[in-house]
Amino acid sequence: MNKIIKSIAFLVVGxxxxxxxxxxxxxxxxxNLISDELDELRAEWLAKGGIGYSWEVEGQFVTQLLNQYQExxxxxxxxxxxxxxxxxxxxxxxxxxxxxxxxxVSIDPGTVELGVGGFTRAEWIQHGHEVQKYVFDLPxxxxxxxxxxxxxxxxxxxxxxVRSAFNDDGRSFxxxxxxxxxxxxxxxxxxxxxxxxxxxxxxxxxxxxxxxVPLLHYFNKSPKPTPEDxxxxxxxxxxxxxxxxxxxxxxxxxxxxxxxxxGRHVExxxxxxxxxxxxxxHPESMEEVLxxxxxxxxxxxxxxxLEKEPLSLTLVPILTGxxxxxxxxxxxxxxxxxxxLYEHFKPIxxxxxxxxxxxxxxSKRVLWSQLDQPQILEFTKRALTSPFLRATLKERLMExxxxxxxxxxxxxxxxxxxxxxxxxxxxxxxxxxxxxxxQWRSDxxxxxxxxxxxxxxxxNFCDHVLGAFTF
Numbered sequence: 212m213n214k215i216i217k218s219i220a221f222l223v224v225g226x227x228x229x230x231x232x233x234x235x236x237x238x239x240x241x242x243n244l245i246s247d248e249l250d251e252l253r254a255e256w257l258a259k260g261g262i263g264y265s266w267e268v269e270g271q272f273v274t275q276l277l278n279q280y281q282e283x284x285x286x287x288x289x290x291x292x293x294x295x296x297x298x299x300x301x302x303x304x305x306x307x308x309x310x311x312x313x314x315x316v317s318i319d320p321g322t323v324e325l326g327v328g329g330f331t332r333a334e335w336i337q338h339g340h341e342v343q344k345y346v347f348d349l350p351x352x353x354x355x356x357x358x359x360x361x362x363x364x365x366x367x368x369x370x371x372x373v374r375s376a377f378n379d380d381g382r383s384f385x386x387x388x389x390x391x392x393x394x395x396x397x398x399x400x401x402x403x404x405x406x407x408x409x410x411x412x413x414x415x416x417x418x419x420x421x422x423x424v425p426l427l428h429y430f431n432k433s434p435k436p437t438p439e440d441x442x443x444x445x446x447x448x449x450x451x452x453x454x455x456x457x458x459x460x461x462x463x464x465x466x467x468x469x470x471x472x473x474g475r476h477v478e479x480x481x482x483x484x485x486x487x488x489x490x491x492x493h494p495e496s497m498e499e500v501l502x503x504x505x506x507x508x509x510x511x512x513x514x515x516x517l518e519k520e521p522l523s524l525t526l527v528p529i530l531t532g533x534x535x536x537x538x539x540x541x542x543x544x545x546x547x548x549x550x551x552l553y554e555h556f557k558p559i560x561x562x563x564x565x566x567x568x569x570x571x572x573x574s575k576r577v578l579w580s581q582l583d584q585p586q587i588l589e590f591t592k593r594a595l596t597s598p599f600l601r602a603t604l605k606e607r608l609m610e611x612x613x614x615x616x617x618x619x620x621x622x623x624x625x626x627x628x629x630x631x632x633x634x635x636x637x638x639x640x641x642x643x644x645x646x647x648x649x650q651w652r653s654d655x656x657x658x659x660x661x662x663x664x665x666x667x668x669x670x671n672f673c674d675h676v677l678g679a680f681t682f
Contacts, residue, residue: 236511237372237483238335238504239328242346243365243493244355245321246272253321269318272355273304276323277316279353280306280345306345312338314345323355329372329485332504335497343497357493366405367493369503370485373438373472376511381436385427385522386514388445388467391488392423393596395529396539398466398490400561402503407455409466409489413529414454420526422448427522442472442486466490492559502559513547525595533567535586536560541569545599550574573603579618591622 252268261268277289288307293300294317304316315326325346330338347357358365377384391397395411398404412420426448430436446462446469453464463470468487488507494500530539540560544550550573557565570587571577582588594601604622613619 235331235333236376236508237329237331237485238507239326239330239370239372239485240494240500241368241370242325242327242357243319243322243367244272244276244325244350244357245365246354246356248354249321249323264318264320266318269321269323272323273316273318275353276350276355277304277306279349280314283345283349284308308341308345310338310341312341325350329370329375329483331375332501332508335501335504339497339501342500347496357495365493366403366409366489366491368468369488369491369507370471371488371507371511372483372485373442374483377438377515379435379437380515380518381438381441382430382522383511383515383518384438385430385436385441386517386520387511388441389427389522389524390510390514391467393525393527394539394543395527396536397543398488399529400531401536401540401564402559403490403492405490408464409468410454410464411466411490411529412449413526415449416452419449419452423524427524431521439472442469445469446473492561494559499559502556506556506559509544509547509549509552527593527596530590530593532586533563534570535590536564537567538569538573538590539593540564541573542593542597542600545573546597550599572607573600576607579607579613579616583618583621588621588625592625 249269249272253264256265256268280287281289284306286309288305290305290307292303292305294303301317306314306316308314312327317324317326327338327342327346328335335342357367373384377387392412395413398409398411399406406414412423426444430441430444433440450462450465450469452458453461456464462473466489468489470487471484472486474484491503494503530536537560540556541550541553544553544556553569570590572582572587582591591600591604594604607613608619608623
């Protein structure tokens with residue numbers, strides 16, 4: 212520790228927020244080191260009335276780690292700072308390598324936190340060897356670990372620079388957020404879970420959920436909303452409460468953290484301020500870091516291609532079950548045209564999901580009878596939010612004979628029941644006044660009507676009814 216240089220500064224934890232090359236998103240991670248010994252000492256300290264974290268507990272593990280860094284890298288410079296964090300000034304250390312890599316070390320309740328980035332994917336690859344050695348291998352060698360399976364898995368907040376990802380395009384940023392809200396499984400077990408600190412929109416109040424609708428309508432009419440406009444409005448109108456924390460901290464404890472963008476966390480605002488993916492499962496290696504980065508780069512590119520589509524939200528229930536979650540992830544990739552990369556991304560899925568197989572009908576033609584399972588029928592409702600699933604089912608429903616198939620009818624019944632029928636449009640009036648009353652009856656006249664309806668109107672039915680779903 213003889214090279215520690217003490218100074219004072221006010222820094223954003225875990226992030227170098229300078230803007231990288233345009234259109235190449237920057238990524239930062241807040242890696243959290245945990246250990247059984249730290250858990251035991253912390254439990255004893257809390258039993259004595261301790262709150263938050265303690266230098267006597269978490270702090271001693273920081274000292275141990277910094278000593279190991281100095282021993283393993285004699286040329287590294289370790290500098291002590293103080294950061295302004297959630298109303299407190301807290302110590303933070305920077306470990307600077309000759310290659311240009313910097314690891315920021317700090318403490319959080321029950322963890323030693325390592326902040327790295329933000330870098331583009333190419334820059335992460337450039338620093339990959341040192342990250343693997345000093346973020347993963349060295350901490351493991353002195354008893355740290357990265358995973359804690361249970362009600363709350365260990366997380367590593369994944370920070371993405373909003374300007375390097377979206378430039379001035381606030382609507383694309385909003386589409387990215389909507390996609391997270393409409394795929395709540397991503398932060399509910401699929402790619403991580405932390406409902407205590409990062410609840411999905413489905414776990415917020417109904418008033419908060421309803422607030423999203425006029426907000427999106429407003430931004431559809433706004434000439435050119437910026438990412439900062441989107442972030443400020445979401446914090447002001449939606450991030451007003453959170454299930455497990457006080458209202459004054461509600462802006463912080465959300466699925467997607469926006470505090471760096473809005474400036475509520477640190478001043479001044481940074482050029483490429485990041486948003487946080489807070490329910491992100493902790494990677495176990497540099498390989499998994501790169502997979503998480505690649506996945507989000509792919510999704511960012513996808514939503515930017517949707518620039519002509521209006522903003523809308525369909526709030527769907529959170530699905531469970533390994534096979535169902537595997538299918539959700541398959542559609543998450545397929546919407547972006549990347550279903551061929553499913554096997555490639557499996558290492559970052561939850562173990563039971565990675566071991567499961569997506570529903571076969573997503574990639575192969577199967578008999579209608581194979582779709583007649585409760586979990587599959589429930590999953591088909593995701594056609595409301597997944598363009599790929601909607602197109603897949605629509606193609607099947609347009610096949611000859613689909614009009615007579617009871618499973619096809621079950622799927623359409625579900626969609627009709629879920630749709631918000633728009634008054635005044637002939638097709639929707641037909642669906643509401645005739646289809647629901649007559650189409651599913653078993654008498655001969657109704658059967659003839661049903662066949663005629665399917666044969667003559669199914670194309671429009673799929674296009675218009677499936678396009679009518681909004682929250």
